[in-house]
Amino acid sequence: MKKIFKYILALLFLGGMGWSCTEDFLEVYPTEFLSAEQLEAASANNPDLLAGSLNGIYTLMFEAGTGGTDGHDDFGQKGYDIYGDMLCGDMALSVSTYGWYRTITQFQATTDFTFQDNYQIWRYYYRIVRSANLVIDASGGNDVVPELEENKHILGQAKALRAYAYFYLAQYFQEAYDPSEAILPIYTNPTDPNQPKSTAGEVYTLIEKDLTDAIGLLETFSRTQKNQVNKSVAQAFLAYTYAVTGEYGKAKDLTADIINNGGYTLMSAEEVLGGFTDINTPGWMWGHDVVLDNGLDLISWWGQMDVYTYSYAWAGDYKAIDADLFAAIPANDVRKKQFLNNPNSGRYLQPINKFYDLDRVIGGQRNIETDYVYMRVAEMYLLHAETAAKSGDEGSAKTVLKRLLDERMDDTSFVDGLSGQALLNEIYFQTRIELWGEGKSYLAMKRNKAVTKRGPNHYSNVGESISYDDDRMTFEIPQLEIQNNPFID
């Protein structure tokens, strides 16, 4: 009997092996970040998920750390807007306690490829490129024209976003537009390994083609959120591109179409003093509705810019308008009120009436709920004026410029008397003050081939004339790319 027991017992345990020996014992699946296969399976009964990867690109635009670092200046597009504003000098680092942006404003990063800032900006835009390539690839590839309207809209947005990334890369990494200069590697498929540099001509051709495709594909697109690229936004990027490549007539027409048919109204005098927190402001063409679920905190644009947020702008890294630029704003211009005009305050010239949390508690907003603006229709008025003037249509330039200025000051008749370079100078000046702190001044400086000079409230290089194509004005291809891409050194 005894013997039988022990064999039975042993068999029972051996049977227990079946417990672990089942086929799927070694099959485990992630639950935090999901695999492509899991998402695909889930999508079968939940088609909304399909739009997820396109939305993901929009998420990268505002998430912290998308530049591959844990820096407090690493928070997507708005972070690189500050880089541009600091480089061109319209934004001064008037008090620098913690050191953020000090390497930018002192031009240390832009002359030294070992600085992380170079990596961050490069990594961010190429991440957008890859994400766009993944969506394009999933939609059938670069040359396909989807049949379903819905898929056209997805492909259109992805192409526009790829163009957006290459456009900024070309701005930030080429000193002056020269189609024959090799500037950047191009990737149009997610499986491409590291590539050598292509010429600026090839880069701009890709940008133009993507945007032209996008405009066609988005013809019937009526967006549900303002973070999405619609036809107007794609047109705007194409206009910006033509304005760089010198095809001013095309830029003029595109901007005219947006102004006349886009359905956006200029921000009013009241709105420019209190309308920079809300996505629903009709003058905004493109932006992001920041909600608590986005998890934005100190590491955000508001955490750098707004005195009324728990921010560096509050605690000791003050971003102010260049004192000379401020002095040039006429007293009757409503935009002069956007800045703290009290020379005795340490916060002199901080934009406390342009970008502020409406609660107005110093250092108050802790979890960010104020929105991000990426593009306004005012840009289109100014770009139209600029490209019209450059293409010889000064009449249209002045009319459109005045439509904007009428919202900012009582008497705009001085515009009528301008022509030639004086008119261009005025348009450039208006661009700088209308769009101060919105990341557009750097682009305008390059388009207008400007020579900058910094006012007395700057941290460094005060009074020095620095040309737009100075080596210090563009970023360096980062050390990590050079070390790891066998085709670039």
Add this chain to the structure above:
Amino acid sequence: MRTKFNGILTLLLAFMVQMTFAQERTISGTVSDETGPLPGVSVLIDGTTRGTETNFDGQYTISANVGEVLRFSFLGMTTVTRTVGTDAVINVTLANDANTLDEVVIVGYGSSTKKSFTGSVKTVNSEILEMKAVSNIAQALTGEVAGVTVINTSGQPGTVPTIRVRGFGSVNGNRDPLYVIDGIPFSGALNTINPQDIESTTVLKDATATAIYGARGANGVILINTKRGRSGTSTIEVDVKSGVNMSLLERHSRIKSPEEYMEIGWNGLYNQGVVTGATDPVEYANNNLFGGRGIDPKYNMWNVDGADLINPDTGLINSGVSRKYDPENWEDYGFQNSFRSELNLNLSGGTEKSNYFASIGYLDDQGAIINSNFDRISARLNVNSEVKPWLDAIFNMGYARTETNNNGQSNDSGSIFWFTDNIPPIFPLFERDENGDFIPEPIFGGNTYDYGVGRSFGALTNSIADAHYDRSRTDRNSIDGKVALNINFTEHFSFENSFGGQYYSSIYNNLNNPFYGSAAGTTGSIWKRHEEFTTYTLLNLLRYKNDWGNHSFEALAAHEATNWLRKRSDVFKTKIVDPNLDDLTNFIVVSSPPQGYTDEWSLESYFGQVNYDLSDKYFLSASLRTDGSSRFVNDKWGTFYSVGASWIVTEENFAKDSGFLNYLKVKGSYGTVGEQAGVGFYPGYYLYETTLLGDGYSTTEQVIGNADLTWETSTMFQTGVDFTLWNFLDGAIDYYIKDTDDLLFDRRVGPSVGYALVTVNDGALRNSGLEFDLNFKIINKQDYKFNFTVNGAFLTNELTKMPIDPATGEEKLIDIAGTFGRSKGHSLYDFYIREWAGVDPADGAAMWYQYYNDENGNGVLDSGEGIPSMAEFEDENPDTEVSKTTTKTYANATQKYVNKSAIPTVSGGFRLNAQIKKFDFSAQFIYSYGGYGFDGNYQDLMDNDQIGNNNWHTDMRNRWQQPGDITNIPRLDNGTSTNYVSASTRFLTKTDYLAFNNFRVGFTLGERDLPNSGIDNVNIWVSGDNLFLMSERDGFNPTQRESGASERYAYAPLTNFSLGLRVKF
């Protein structure tokens, strides 16, 4: 797989039943020690591997021939031999002794003796482990085993150190050894096992020893065996330790005087004026000392303005300047002398059929910084029972409740160490009013802390105040256990089944107070993390064991399955009601979405082993193991094997009578082991994070997956000798070569592809080394003993093949990971950085070396001739002679191998043991020689910061100040010149050290000293841990990181002095 395996099993079974042999005559008896019968004693017939073990009553039965010699051995006891004569009963008493050759060692899935085991194994028993005041077993291994490096990463009580066995087994895969407790792989928190419950710890190093653990054996295996009871006795043991913890190891030397700090800073501002072309640099410095480029005027602690603070002629504080207040020394408030108390009670004993060990322990270990501690209540019960003559049952279970408070230790501005090491001495801990007076704090009492609005170091935070007002605490309840049933089919053939694992549930609360600091704006906040962890291992094992003639044979075949699962959930809420409560309902705003997820992996294995012994002279061992891992998608299974052999030379007639050579064993092994951890849980898949955007889904790519990823395989060859000379020196010397192929390698790519790295199986790595372990018994008398043990390891590490770069289809030339360059022919830890060239005496600027290819031969560097990175240049231009010059532009300097490595030439430990009558004395030291590390803390303190951004090292006194100054420390210019402290050879520091790790002086009274007291034994001792560290620079502690580097937030190991008392009834 299953069907096939069952087939093999049936065959094996049939084979084994056939192999039962005729019996010889039967000997039986009882083995005991001074306290009574001794179970588990190995009884072996000399010259064979026939043997048995004593049962719970210390009784044994064995078949032997007349004239054969029985050898009785037990861990920690002297071995006794008896020749079989006419008596059928042989009773033996064993005496205590350590370091005997025939001691039983626990090895993978069984036991062996030190003599017969063919691999490399080192056992550290409880006497050594108990000398140290440690909270976990891994800490106690420091310096004890050759080739085992213990890296104590933090002084926070309870921290489990990182352990490395034989070098660096992988590039990016796991390098941690496998822990096994009582036969069950352990992956819980090691600090939940009370070291006092541990009988012995065995480290397995070579392939023969570890291949049986196939999947997880590549980085060594640490076997931990808990205590068991003995039949026929019952003992009570009480053990009390009480002591103090303090931070005694040196920290970096910093500027302590606010005045001196301002003088240095003023000099920086003055130079900034000069460099940036200010018309009057003195005026520039005066005006900016307090202001936008300097310090916020509210921190002017003197009675004069910035313009009047410094005398421009001397650069020193003007006479007549006086302070409004004295800023606090933050160390005085952040650090504390604290207590450590430990109380352990255990009961053990047994009856004829069963034995038990039960213990309960309490530990309160306080940290050297305020509000940090580790508290543990632990209990263990081990029961062994012979339920039926054919059935043994084992039941082990441990429980621990731990509480860890680790305030002030985050890797950011919440770190008290960062503050105390780096804050400029002008900043006070407490806020001051206009007159420099304290401001009473209305809520918590005391003075109001300065949270640093405008403070250019650690603004808006005060880590010391946070550590007082906030909470960072982990409470954990954990259980580890095992149930095993062994069925003995016949005398030789048994079936062993065990099920065991660990479980814990832990809650981490990070509570920020509503009044001050980062959560004041949201009226308090909480982050609560709940973790639930389960791992189990199921083992089914068939064992056959038999002896005949001079032959001894053992074989086993087994199946094992392991599953590891951890569930996590995180909740973030703000707006607290009662500031003392950390329960979620007490917060009313959900500030960001709650998160939760599961991580899981499984391993399934089939394995077998045979051991054969001829005449107790020749030993052979072979094992085979197949493992499947859930981590891999397409290629889950890997097969590993090993063979080992050893030869006891001194058993041969020709060697027996040699006067000096008492013992010599020669051994060799060869085998393969695998590794699959360290690559995350799901490295085979591309992974995407899904969040909310608008009201829809948003998916972003997070991980670039590689479905073809599979096992990293190490092939290990080892040869070695174990010897005893003149009965004076016991030693072991091993040499090994370990080649790891298909390395789990995070290959960097140019980030323009849209991601930064991808994990691949590629490249090959060689670790080779020599290890020695020597024990000199200088005096060995009954009442007087003195011995010296020393161990050490020489290690070389070399990449023998680099991964393929898909962009070129060729091996990647170099992969730069921080300050290290990884390329063929170099170790993982060869520094590849820019070379520091000192300071230009003319202007005080920093210089680095720039190499160039002087193509036109004009002897100077022309445009385009500079070499940015030497490895690529040498590859493209072999045999080209290069020239060298200095540059003041860091980016232009050449990155190159600088012939320095973080891997030391030799490292190890040594110990002195002495006994004089009832006193015993022991001192242990650890050492390392020949490596270099990056002194990151020093780097922080030598930066050209804007005044107020950081404190300076006292070396800054020797900086360049005027033309002609010869110094290695460049001028300060308030941050205008950059890169002074960027990675270069400037901060490479020798990692040579000698540390006094532990000492103990004890006094023992035995039964004879305490007649009729009922007390068996009393032991009183004083011990000390982490007493001093001699290194290249005060404050530079190379023992805390694998690469020998020092880091910004490091918590230095605590120094402990304890008084202990143990009473045994």
